[in-house]
Amino acid sequence: MSGSPSPAVTRRAFVAGTAAVAGSAALAGPLAGTAVAAGFGWRDDGTDYVVDTGAALVFKVSKSTGDLTSLVYKGTEYQGYGGKNSHIESGLGSSTVTLSQSGSTILVSVTHGTLRHYYAARAGENHIYLWTNKADSSVSATRFILRVRAGLFLNDEPDSYTYTTSTIEASDVFAKSDGQTRSKHYSKVRVVDYDYTGWSAGGVGLWIVRSNHEKASGGPFYRSLLRHQSADGGGLYEILYYGENQTEPERYGLQGPYVIAFTDGGAPPAALYPGTLTTPWADSLGIPGYVPASSRGKVAGVGIAGRDTAHPYTVALANPSAQYWGPARSSDGYFSIGGVLPGTYTLTVYKGELAVYTTSVSVSAGGTTTLNTITIPSTNDxxxxxxxxxxxxxxxxxxxxxxxxxxxxxxxxxxxxxxxxxxxxxxxxxxxxxxxxxxxxxxxxxxxxxxxxxxxxxxxxxxxxxxxxxxxxxxxxxxxxxxxxxxxxxxxxxxxxxxxxxxxxxxxxxxxxxxxxxxxxxxxxxxxxxxxxxxxxxxxxxxxxxxxxxxxxxxxxx
CATH class of the missing domain: 2.60.120.260 (Galactose-binding domain-like)
Incomplete structure (x- = not known):
């Protein structure tokens, strides 16, 4: 998918969610090496911190609010519509914003009350890594929205309303003249179904690669809005907590990284996906709440008996502080869930989306909790x-x-x-x-x-x-x-x-x-x-x- 897309996809937006799709994209230098790229650095223009990744991406962060105020890729400005910036929720307002550089990493830190938010740039990469730490309910911070200028990515997909203004429900569900409906809510996919969301047009792909959602709520099958497109511009989201049709309380703590990624029109590199992304370079950045891979654990099960093999099975872990999940192998039910924070979790086995078995497991830092074959009682299904x-x-x-x-x-x-x-x-x-x-x-x-x-x-x-x-x-x-x-x-x-x-x-x-x-x-x-x-x-x-x-x-x- 390198180079310019074919005319059939030049003005078409899409959401994709599998490693197979992204793995087919031949991208130049995904996750560039540790050598500091020429041009990599930052400056203070008095109003914003201006960060140049040394690749093709230059972005600005407001020194007063922590908003992302500019996002220039290959000379084109992508950020903003309607006079609005990209930011947490609807913008934090007055915040303390600082910048530090450690070798090939630049970190911008934003503090607003008990909330902390971070932007990290790596030399030679066309990506921005983001973390958000919501410590309590005193600050409204349920999402990050990347606002994208109008006209750059036009689409008429289910989650757009570019070509219609007829409101049929609340202020966010619309009907076209042909009777089809559009809304930012209509993403089609569950969290487990996608790794990234965004658009591709004119040889440029702009994406948000989701985090592992360990501090989100709702589990693997939760659905929420991922993006929208209107005549005014577009929006890409990382939803940290979304109260609509929510089944769990909000979780607090550091969530991330999620990634703003530019490509040559193809999918973002699979190395950025939540199941494969590693960030050893962030271990020494001093981000409060950050837990390195060495301090996390794993849960593995040798198999699941009593399954109906006509259905997929998912194994999920959850406690008030974190959530994780992974597929059970169709042949025998083997599963492995890594990157888990230490603690005690409820393990749930789902047939499709129906819970058919639960137990308790404990996870220790650097350890693997190995479970013998789980047998689902017949009466549970x-x-x-x-x-x-x-x-x-x-x-x-x-x-x-x-x-x-x-x-x-x-x-x-x-x-x-x-x-x-x-x-x-x-x-x-x-x-x-x-x-x-x-x-x-x-x-x-x-x-x-x-x-x-x-x-x-x-x-x-x-x-x-x-x-x-x-x-x-x-x-x-x-x-x-x-x-x-x-x-x-x-x-x-x-x-x-x-x-x-x-x-x-x-x-x-x-x-x-x-x-x-x-x-x-x-x-x-x-x-x-x-x-x-x-x-x-x-x-x-x-x-x-x-x-x-x-x-x-x-x-x-x-």
């Missing part, structure tokens, strides 16, 4: 229960349901969405694809599932289960089977913010179980029983902001 019929798959996501693929990058009102209404017949072969991934009180509550039972089945009581992945405004299912109606279930703990309309189905997985008496079933085996699913709640507003929920699976146990 709801898919192992014998069912008369089942809609969907128990994997912690609404995958396979109607509109599920679209909802991570579009609003439910999008013209591309199939009708949200429509009933389902068990045995039709389209039970899952015909059932909507989301149910709302004001949109499609009351969907009916038709099914037949044998005489023996109709003579017994059965448990009906509905698994959900999140809910909005306490929306939860109440069922009616023929003439029998279930009690209204209590709402489980779920995030209190928007979710279903901003590209996220991820909340707290929960299973509702309904004990249906034998008297509820039809005794005529030639007739269809009717299961009606209603969404109940005393909260929410109307339409797609009425109370709602996302479906994982529905089944009637034998």
């Amino acid at each position: 709801p898919a192992n229960a014998s069912a008369i019929w089942r809609i969907g798959d128990w994997n912690g996501t609404p995958s396979g349901f109607k509109n599920a693929g679209l909802m991570t990058y579009a609003h439910p009102s999008d013209v591309r969405a199939a009708p949200w209404t429509g009933n389902v017949v068990i045995g039709s072969g389209t039970e899952t694809s015909a059932f909507p991934c989301y149910l709302w009180k004001d949109v499609n509550s009351g969907i009916i599932v038709y099914f037949k039972l044998t005489a023996a089945q109709a003579a017994a009581a059965h448990t009906l289960r509905i698994g959900v992945t999140t809910a909005y405004a306490n929306g939860r299912p109440q069922i009616t089977v023929n003439d029998w109606t279930s009690p209204i279930p209590s709402p489980p703990a779920q995030p209190g913010t928007r979710s279903l309309t901003v590209g996220s189905y991820r909340g707290n997985n929960h299973t509702f179980a309904y004990s249906v008496p034998a008297s509820a079933w039809l005794t005529d085996t030639s007739r269809y029983n009717q299961l009606r699913i209603n969404v109940v709640s005393g909260s929410g507003t109307t339409s797609y902001l009425s109370a709602g929920t996302s479906i994982d699976a529905i089944d009637l146990l034998a």
Whole structure:
């Protein structure tokens, strides 16, 4: 991908997330050597610290606020739109800003109350390494936003709104004239799915390579905004904590590095990725809270038994101070998670996004905690229960349901969405694809599932289960089977913010179980029983902001 991109991608923006993509990019001198590059250095112009990396990148940091005020690559200014700089949150304001140089590294340090923020430049590299240390809630610092001038990277991707001004929800979801929707929330990907975000155009790639998110919250499957594009300019984000559809409290401490990276149009070098980046050169910079690789540990498991090999498995570590994750090998479930801060963690094994096993592990500095084969009890996976019929798959996501693929990058009102209404017949072969991934009180509550039972089945009581992945405004299912109606279930703990309309189905997985008496079933085996699913709640507003929920699976146990 070196050199100028083909015309097909010259004005096209994209998000990529795999090492394979970046590994194919032949980039000149990624992570240049330790020799100090010609021109490398800094100066004080009275207002800003001006840092020249000695490659093709010169940037400025305000001496009064710590804002990134200029970002010049190969002579072109990329920073800023609407008179705004690039910065933490919406800008810190008055701050103490200092600069130091140690050999081939220049470090700019920003202090604002209890918050500290850092920019580091390495000689000969077209990158800026950033760390942010939020010590407590006294300072609002949930993101770093890189503001990019208008016209440099135009796109009409799901996370843009360049070509539309019709607002359909809040002030951040828009509709085009053709009925397609756009929003900065529609990134499509989970944290585990991407290593970097940005754009490529005219032989220049501008990216933010994410950090390892050890001080972020929400785990490997969390979704939040990554970038936006409008007529005014573009924004690239590193989200340190984002309260929307959040399942965990905020973590505090030093997060990073995350990297602003320029390339010749290709992907950023894989050596910058959170799974591969090493920063021994930063060990001696004196950044408070920085923990070198030698003081971190590892957790490794020889395998996981009891898996459903049709699904990917992920192993995650979490405690109030940090979070980590890694994939389990498909052949045997082997996993290895490195770079872990010392401490005791809850280890969770996920089938897809559904937690099916937990235990506790301790990690020591410089050590490896080796676990023998983990065996997932059969009862931990709801898919192992014998069912008369089942809609969907128990994997912690609404995958396979109607509109599920679209909802991570579009609003439910999008013209591309199939009708949200429509009933389902068990045995039709389209039970899952015909059932909507989301149910709302004001949109499609009351969907009916038709099914037949044998005489023996109709003579017994059965448990009906509905698994959900999140809910909005306490929306939860109440069922009616023929003439029998279930009690209204209590709402489980779920995030209190928007979710279903901003590209996220991820909340707290929960299973509702309904004990249906034998008297509820039809005794005529030639007739269809009717299961009606209603969404109940005393909260929410109307339409797609009425109370709602996302479906994982529905089944009637034998």
